[in-house]
Amino acid sequence: MHTEEEKRNCTTGTIWLKGEMGHVKPGFVVLVILTSLVFIIAYVYDFSLMPVTHTLTWFNIAKQTKLYNVSEELSGKKNVWNFLINQTIQTTTTVENPIASVSTEPKSILQYIAHPSNYHFILDEPDKCRQWDPFLVFMVPVAPHQVEARNAIRSTWGNESSVQGKAVLTLFLVGLTGGPEAQQKLEEESRQHRDLVQSNFVDSYFNLTIKTMVIMDWLATRCPQASYAMKIDSDMYIGLENLMSLLLAPNTPRENYITGYLMWDRPVVRNKNSKWYVAEELYPEPKYPTYLLGMGYVFSNDLSGKIVEASKKVKAFNIEDAYVGTCLKQLGIAPSSPPDPSQFRAYLGQYKREDFLRVITTILGSPQQLIDIWKDLKKPT
Known part of the structure; x- marks a missing residue:
């Protein structure tokens, strides 16, 4: 029998063993221990399944x-x-x-992963410029699967090998295809046309900075003899005669020169839902330096190597044309306004022959539109 005090203690969870197990059955102790273990295991298991909030x-x-x-x-x-x-x-x-x-030691890495030294060429045309000796080289960044766009260029402005007596060359730059079948088709296309350069980066919208820097590296290492180069998107029309007249003008610089559609005083987009969002960690300034719209800009070819070198000191971000502008600022080189800014146009609207005869660049809606416009412009008047 228990005293009243012992009963009260039992009701509050206190068990008096009094030096021996006679008052408490061993089975009860085992049950308490097992119950406690079940609760502990359940708690640990539940914690391990909790989602990582960041x-x-x-x-x-x-x-x-x-x-x-x-x-x-x-x-x-x-x-x-x-x-x-x-x-x-x-x-x-x-x-x-x-x-x-996890290693916790800080790492000092000067070069950003977009720097071209991190990549190598899978398909290359290393002797093209030595054989061609071009005055002007068009470098066209294009997705591997965009065969129609490449063929449209090959049958229009990319088919021209000489303009006003100066040799011109057109090459396409692509990244990884994403599969062996697509790669095989690309290699067949390369053997047929000998105008493809491929590097081993993921070919995506966010990698346009990498793509552009690989273009600069190719120009600097494979084609230093060219006087000028142009980075030109695959959906563009180029007025070759107008462009060549600009480059051959006596007042056009032969070094440290880059021109196109100028972008002044452009704010950095911080809206994370925007296609053009750039994190402050990548580019902390609120505005970009003056740069040239990436649809098409032409430059003296000495700049290609200088931009690659500057990129070692400039942290890269995903707006490729603004990044090139940031590298130019690092070099102390300001983009030049073209003599006639209206020749570098984003859109011309409805097709008018006289408008296209005046411009150097403009964006088109489709590869077929480029073919149709080119045929019309080449018709005798």
Whole structure:
């Protein structure tokens, strides 16, 4: 029998053993222990399944260079941009990712992953310029699958080998195809036309900065003899005669010269839902330096190597034309306004023959439109 005090203590959870097990059955003790273990196991299991509220919490606190993958849905495809940024990272650990498995030492990496030295050419035309000795080289960044766009250029302005007595050359720059079948088709196209250059970066919208820097590297290393080069998008019309007249004008500089559609005083887009969003970690200034719209800009070819060199010191970001402008600022070189700014046009609207005869560049709606316009402009008047 228990005293009243012992009963009260039992009701509040206190068990008096009084030095022996006679008052409490061993089975009850075992049950209490098992119940406690079940609760502990359930708690640990539940914690391990909790979602990570911020992906950065998987890493240790450190000022370090971290590789990120940023993706965007474009035309139903997942496009990836790999880049390096310096970031202070908060940390917790999980059973799967203990702190001990993560290096916390800061890394000093001068070159951004967009720098062309990080890539190599899969398809190349290294002797093209030596054989051709071009005055002007058109470099066209294009997606691997855009065969129709390449063929339209090949049958129009890209088919011209001489303008006003000066040799011109057109080449296409592509990234990875994404599969062996597509790669095989690209290699067949390369053997047929000998105008494809391919590098081993992911070919996506967010990688246009990488694509542009690889173009600059190709020009600097494979084609230093060219006097001028032009980065020109695949949906563009080019008035070759007007462009050549500009480059051959006596007052056009032969060095440190770049011109096109000038962009002044442009604010950096911080809206994360925008296609043109740039994080402050990548570009902290509120506005870009003056740059040239990426649809098509022409430059003296000495700049290609200088821009590549400047990119070692300029952290890259995903707006390729603004990035080139930032590299130019690093070099102390200002883009030039063209003698007639109306010759570099974004859109001309409804087709009028006289308008196209006056311009150097404008954006078109389709490869077929380029073919139709080119045929009309070449008709004798």
